Amino acid sequence: MFHPLVFDNIKVVLEGAVYDRDFEGSITIIGRSDTMDLATFHRQFQIDFRLADEFGEAKGVFAQMQLRTSLADIAAEQLEQPLTEHIGCTICIHFFMTVTDVQRETEAVAQMLNDIWGNRPYITQTIKAKLDEYQLHWPPKQYENQITLDFHRKIDEGNIEDLRGLVDHTIASLTQLHAVLAKRS
Secondary structure, eight states: OOOOOHHHHHHHHHHHHHHHHHHHTSEEEEEEEEEEETTTTEEEEEEEEEEGGGTTOTTOOEEEEEEEEOHHHHHHHHHTOOOSSSOOBEEEEEEEEEESSHHHHHHHHHHHHHHHHTTOSEEEEEEEOOOOTTOOOSSOSOEEEEEEEEOOSOBOGGGGGGHHHHHHHHHHHHHHHHHHHHHHO
C-alpha cells in the first residue's frame, strides 16, 4: 500500500488551511505550484496569496508560503534508513512588496514582523531595482523588496497543528505590510 511522505501530509494540511481562508474571503490565492526538481531531486510546494481587498492591485503586497523537502529526507523515509538526522520539510514564508524609502521602510518591516512572529524566524530582505532599457533613472522611485522568514529547522507531522497558526500569522503580517504601503500613499 502507498504511504504518503511527510511532505505530502504537511502539504495537504497547509494547502487546505490556505484554501479555507480563501473560501472565508479574507485572502485571494493568486498562484500555486507543486514541483519535483529532477536535477537535485527535491520537492517544492508553494502557494501565493494576497489580502482579498487587494485583489487586482498591481503594486500591492503578497505572500508566498514555500514547503520543501530534499532527496535525503525522501530517501530516508522511503528506505526507512537514518540517512538524515531528522526526516521532515522546511518551510519559508516570503512577502513581496515595493519600498520607496529603503532605510526607513525596511527597518519598519523588520520591527513589525518581529513583533508579530516573536523574534522567532530569521528575517532577510532583498532589495532590487528594475531599470528598463533606455529609461535609466537613478535613483529609482521605488524598489522591490522580497522579505523572507526562515525558521532554520525541519518540521514533520508533529507540527501539523501549528500550520493554521502559521497561516494566521502570515495573514496578520500581510495586513500590517499593507498598512506600511497605505501610509506611503
